[in-house]
Amino acid sequence: xxxxxxxxxxxxxxxxxxxxxEVEDIGGDHYRSFVGPPNYYDLVGVTQFNLLTLFGMRxxxxxxxxxxGSLRGGRFAILYLRPGxxxxxxxxxxxxxxxxxxxxxxxxxxxxQPTFIIDEDFTFTKFDRKFDFLMANSIFTHAPxxxxxxxMTEAQKVMVPETxxxxxxxxxxxxxxxxxxxxLYPDIVRYRKETISNIVNDAGLDCHHFxxxxxFNQKWIxxxxxxxxxxxxxxxxxxxxxxxxxxxxxxTETTWPGSATN
Ligand SMILES: C[S@@+](CC[C@H](N)C(=O)[O-])C[C@H]1O[C@@H](n2cnc3c(N)ncnc32)[C@H](O)[C@@H]1O
Numbered sequence: 001x002x003x004x005x006x007x008x009x010x011x012x013x014x015x016x017x018x019x020x021x022e023v024e025d026i027g028g029d030h031y032r033s034f035v036g037p038p039n040y041y042d043l044v045g046v047t048q049f050n051l052l053t054l055f056g057m058r059x060x061x062x063x064x065x066x067x068x069g070s071l072r073g074g075r076f077a078i079l080y081l082r083p084g085x086x087x088x089x090x091x092x093x094x095x096x097x098x099x100x101x102x103x104x105x106x107x108x109x110x111x112x113q114p115t116f117i118i119d120e121d122f123t124f125t126k127f128d129r130k131f132d133f134l135m136a137n138s139i140f141t142h143a144p145x146x147x148x149x150x151x152m153t154e155a156q157k158v159m160v161p162e163t164x165x166x167x168x169x170x171x172x173x174x175x176x177x178x179x180x181x182x183x184l185y186p187d188i189v190r191y192r193k194e195t196i197s198n199i200v201n202d203a204g205l206d207c208h209h210f211x212x213x214x215x216f217n218q219k220w221i222x223x224x225x226x227x228x229x230x231x232x233x234x235x236x237x238x239x240x241x242x243x244x245x246x247x248x249x250x251x252t253e254t255t256w257p258g259s260a261t262n
Contacts, residue, residue, distance in 0.1 A: 008096050010109060016102035027186035031070035031098035036138060036216075041072055045217050048073030048137050048166075049080070051212060055164045055222065055235045057133050058257030061085060064124060064158065066151065066167075068116070070099030073137055078104070082173055084113040085259075091120035096155045122147070122154040128193050130158050130261040134165035134223075141170050142185045144178065145199060152203035152223070159205075161225050162260035168218035170198055190208040196221060208232050 016031070021041070024033035040174040057063065059082050065074045068088030078086045088098055096116050100109050117126050124131075134155055140148050148169075155165055170190045178189035193209050200207035201222055210232045211246040224230050239245050249255050 008093065008100065008118075008227050009081075010106055011094070011097040011101035013098065013101065016098055017105070019102070028116070031095055031102060032072075034092075035069040035072055040215050044137070045072040045074075046074060047212075047214060048135055049076035051166055051220070052077065052133055052135060053080075054238065054240060055133070055166065056240050057081075058259075060257045060259045061132040062129070062259060062261050063087065063133045063135065064089065064127070065133040065156075066122070066124075067139040068096065068099075069075060072099075073135065074114070075099070075103040078112045080113075083111065084115070086112070086114040087129075087131065088114060088116045088125065089119055089122075089127075090116075091118065095116045102254045122151045124154045124158045127158070130160050130163070131259050132160075132163060132259055134159070134163065134167075135166040136165070138168060138218065140167055140187050140191070140196070142183055144181050144183065145190065145191075145195070146181065147183065148191075149199050149203065151173060152200050152205060155223070156203050156205055156225075159225055160260050161228055163224065164230065165205075165223035165248075167221050167223065168214060168234055169221070171219045193219075206230075210236065212236065 021030040021032035023036035024030040024038055026033055026037055028034060032041045036044060059080060061081065062085050063077050063081060065088040068074045068090050074086065074088055088096060095152045119126060170188050172190045172192045177191045197207040206224050206226050207226065208230055210220055210222060212220045222230055222232055
């Protein structure tokens with residue numbers, strides 16, 4: 001049975017587009033400070049978007065933004081992607097509402113047609129579709145192992161061979177893993193690389209660790225279905241933007257960007 005996709009109303013709070021949360025504490029009830037240090041709201045958002053395009057996100061791609069919050073990164077994707085290609089999931093409805101109002105307003109939301117689901121169980125199948133890209137920025141940095149595992153298991157259900165799932169975590173400094181059962185926020189949790197790889201592999205997925213800047217030194221992974229052979233180095237070299245890549249597209253008659261998931 002098809003699941004109902006919730007309609008998200010825009011926030012009715014006034015002047016959100018000119019409030020930048022300068023004096024708010026991290027984790028406070030301002031849409032910027034709730035998701036992290038407000039003075040890094042711009043950079044933490046744009047690094048997600050840049051990385052998605054390096055891994056090949058085109059305007060026809062579909063993106064699932066896991067724990068999308070106030071659209072710190074999602075706002076760039078919502079503008080870039082063709083209408084109806086952005087999907088966000090979070091447990092906090094007010095964050096999405098405030099993000100939509102501050103970044104877009106009603107006319108732009110109607111034009112860009114992002115879709116949202118309020119959910120805290122990572123039930124991505126509620127969207128009733130697959131995705132070309134998944135992003136989980138600053139989620140596993142607060143999540144217990146069982147939630148990382150649940151997220152991976154659910155992600156596997158909405159991925160196709162071409163899908164790239166990008167995510168961050170904080171690396172362990174002392175060789176131990178967070179063993180608690182709770183989501184910690186604004187506190188953070190840390191994991192060893194092997195622990196993250198094992199959780200991803202247990203969900204039937206491949207895990208590629210790679211170096212890419214993050215303002216808080218979060219570490220990046222790219223997750224794919226097994227045996228895909230993702231060329232991370234080539235992606236990070238900026239190949240997708242190159243003349244060489246354009247020539248390859250001409251040769252393969254894929255000049256217009258496509259999507260494996262429609
Ligand atoms: C640190 S913020 C990151 C938000 C966003 N990814 C970004 O980069 O701005 C963590 C987000 O995860 C959301 N969250 C926490 N637990 C969740 C769960 N179980 N399911 C979905 N979202 C969750 C929070 O509401 C918050 O928006």
